[in-house]
Amino acid sequence: xxxxxxxxxxxxxxYISAREALIPIAEKYADKHCGKRGPKDNxxxxxxxxxxxxxxxxxxxxxLYIEFMARKDTCPTCGRKYESS
Numbered sequence: 001x002x003x004x005x006x007x008x009x010x011x012x013x014x015y016i017s018a019r020e021a022l023i024p025i026a027e028k029y030a031d032k033h034c035g036k037r038g039p040k041d042n043x044x045x046x047x048x049x050x051x052x053x054x055x056x057x058x059x060x061x062x063x064l065y066i067e068f069m070a071r072k073d074t075c076p077t078c079g080r081k082y083e084s085s
Contacts, residue, residue: 022064030057 030053038049 018068019061019065022061022068025064026057026060029060030054 033056034049034053038046038053040046
C-alpha cells in the first residue's frame with residue numbers, strides 16, 4: 001500500500017521576512033572574504049571561488065539567523081520588532 005503524501009510545511013511570513021533581511025549582510029560578508037567576482041578566464045578557479053563564496057554566504061546566513069532568533073527582538077537591518085505569526 002502506498003503512503004499518503006502530505007503537503008510540505010511552508011515557512012511562515014515572519015521567518016521569510018527575517019531571513020530576507022539578513023541577505024545583504026551575508027552577501028557583504030562573503031564579498032569581503034571571497035571577493036565580489038571570481039576569475040573569468042579559468043573555469044576551475046571560478047568554480048572553486050563560487051563554492052567558497054556560497055559556503056561562506058550560507059554559513060553567515062545561518063549564524064546571523066541563530067543570533068537573530070536568540071534576541072527575537074528587532075530586525076538587524078531595518079530595526080522593526082520581530083513578530084511571530
